[in-house]
Amino acid sequence: MDYQLRPQPFSTRDAVYTQLKEQILKLELPPGTPLSENETALLFNVSRTPVRESFLRLAQEGLVQVLPQRGTFVSLIDTMLVEEARFMREQLEKAVILLACDHFPEPFLLLLEENLRRQEECVRLEDDKSMLELDDAFHRILFDGTSKSHTWLIMQQMNAHLNRSRMLRLVDDHNYAHLYEQHRFMADAIKAQDGPAAERIMKEHLSLNIADQALLKEKYPNYYK
Structure with a gap:
């Protein structure tokens, strides 16, 4: 498979890092996959330097593990970091959706509706990767609409292992209509300014991963630490 770099508005190093991270988070490079500087450089048609720097950066984020005398691997999913x-x-x-119920500008409500329309299409097509992207986008709209964009960005720094677990869940079970339905209920609660209902639905939504972890770890033991 040819992994030629897509046009990027930043450096080669950043482009390699961004695409490697995307492949890891989307499980195109599953946990435990060995990584080679030489092979990756050839695949991306770049020198080894940006690849080496990308590996180091991903290792700092816990997505890559360097084992002396053994090599470099995509890290296993750490259930403690997921939780x-x-x-x-x-x-x-929960705090952000309560703020949204107090005040959520009309342009952001429209963005939620467009996002939900696209989610509904993903459910119909069983499009795992787009569904995960739209799930993230839905939650980011809540943060942006309540002027908490920087909080969202900081939160993403801890989400690498959680996001891989979420992706695995979607790949494992294409029946994720319930995710769309929970998002639909959240948007409706925001419109109705029903804070208690919105907070309850958000808690239920984010608690799904607790039950999923045990099942996924049993089914994919080689993916977990």
Whole structure:
């Protein structure tokens, strides 16, 4: 497979890093996959330097592991980090959706509706990767619409292991209409300015991953730490 770089508005190093991270998060490079500087450089048609720098950066984020005498690998999913990220998201997102119920500008409501329309299409087509992207986009709209964009960006720094777990869940079970339905209920609660209902639905939504973890770890033991 040819992984020629798509046009990017930044450096080769950043382009390699961005695309490697995307492949890891979308499980195109599954947990435990060995990584080679030489092979990756050839695939991306770049020198080894930006590849080496990207590996180091991904290692700092916990997505790549360098094992002496053994090589470099995509890191396994750490269930403790998954739960910690989920806990943080639950606390912040419950607070944000309450703010949204107090005041949420009309342009952001329109963005939610467009996002939901696209989610509905993903459910019909069983499009895992687009569904995960739209799920993230839905939650980001809530943060942007409540002037908490920087909080969202900081939160993403802890989400790497959680996001891989979420992607695995979508790939494992294409029946994710319930995710769309929960998002639909959240948007309706915001419109109705029903804070208690919105907070309850958000907690239920983010708690799904707790039950999923045990099942996924049993089904994909080689993917987990």
